[in-house]
Amino acid sequence: MTLLKKTGYFLGIPLLLLAAWTVYTSTATNFFIPEPAKLMDRFFKIWFSERFVSDVLPSLSRLLAGLGLSIVIGIAVGAVIGYVRWIRWLFEPLFEFIRAIPSTILIPVLLLLIGINDSMKITLIVFSCVWPILLNTVAGVTSIDEVLQNTAKVIGLTKFDRMRYLVLPAASPQIMAGIRQSLAVALILMVVSEMFASTDGIGHWTINFQNRVAIAEMWSGILLLGIIGVTLSVVFQWFQKRILAWYEGLKEKEND
Amino acid sequence: MTRAQKPVRLKVDQVQKIYQTGAGTEFEAVRSLTFDLHDGEFACLVGPSGSGKTTLLKCIAGLMRTTSGEVVLDGQSVNGPAKGMAVVFQEYGRSLFPWMTVEANVDLPLKTSGVPKMERAERVRDALESVGLDKAGAKYPWQLSGGMQQRVAIARAVASQPSVLLMDEPFAAVDAQTRADLEDLVRRIWRKHNMTILFVTHDIDESVYLAERVLVLSSSPTVIQNDIEIDLPQERDQLVTRSAARFAELRAEVYERVQFAKTNIHAVVEPARFTEAHA
Missing domain, CATH: 1.20.5 (Single alpha-helices involved in coiled-coils or other helix-helix interfaces)
Structure with a gap:
């Protein structure tokens, strides 16, 4: 093409x-639909002024902190749970239950426990984003080919080396699928936490503009969130292409 | 120096394997297996299907606990995968790490066992050269053909310089032409690196062509039914060796013993001359 x-x-x-x-x-x-030109004008005036530092950056840093923590916790805990059978049996029912709770309902609880601050918002993001990553990691780790496992054993890999050279790479396609799911969830929870309990951030101002009937301004917040979502996804795909190059090649070969 | 004068590398001593098959029932896969493998020996284990070849190999490799008996490698009892034992599996496509290049795959056992970097590079290069893949080091396993993948697995085993190399029907899943090439390759490597090899196969021709000694397994519960010396010349050739009269004799002998194993369950002690047993 x-x-x-x-x-x-x-x-x-x-x-x-x-x-x-x-x-x-x-x-x-x-009245509720602004002209494109007006929207673009507001978009740049609002978000690329002092608000970029006072609102956009805080939103983004909470989003990235939440995602980063979710990835680290999800992979670490998921790998251990997937690797050790009795821990898996012990924790799986609990996880299924916690995972079934809609995270947004935790906002009132977290407000009481942590207060209106960044930690509360990051906690909320982690609480929802960690599950797709964790459960995908468990699934990836438990479905490693038996011959590969025997190979790792006869090569004499220690537990740590086996984790590093076999388990995590073998599970990486599923881990990446989990991270991909959690990207969208993170953005939603970032916005929701700011709409409910915040004095700054993109979510806070978007709802604030709506309350003040500043229609073009409100739309500009939505546009910004859309752009952030797309950027996040593009950056992720760039990483995924590099990390899973072997997997794409292998699959292509198998489908020949 | 004759075989028996060389030091024993691998001692399989009355190994028994009983599976618990649930509901209190048991299945005795291996009854009592005893044989020694001396330094520099190339032995093939052949047996009818269901003779517990894979079970036995897993027990020797330390991947499976024996019910009783002992496997001893270089004087050390084997309880779990042992240093000094390398294994080449049948499933070449699943025994190489697809996220690593060919070179990294061959290097991994060396890297994780603390071989110095300079020496590692040398050994990896040497091993890949031995299997004729010195130019494929930067490729990924899945970019190679099946036969080439199995050669990478062999190179990985060679690079780790094992006391004993176990091979579990390594060529069962490749085409005939590739198979012949790989057989010659293994013979070459065995001689070049002076290795000790235990090669499991169900292919009688292959066992005679490859080995200096063929161990015929009985049906399950398995014992060693025969221990046959292969007195073919060291220098072997797919055409010349396979058309030699002695090859045909040995092939016929192994074939008859395997047939006997198929039809005579629990044939722990075999009559002195097999042909007489049928008379």
């Missing part, structure tokens, strides 16, 4: 929608 064709496919529908939106707002006057 030529580059031109690719760009066409990529931008076709968005450009069409943008055109329809421009035409609509120039003919009809719906």
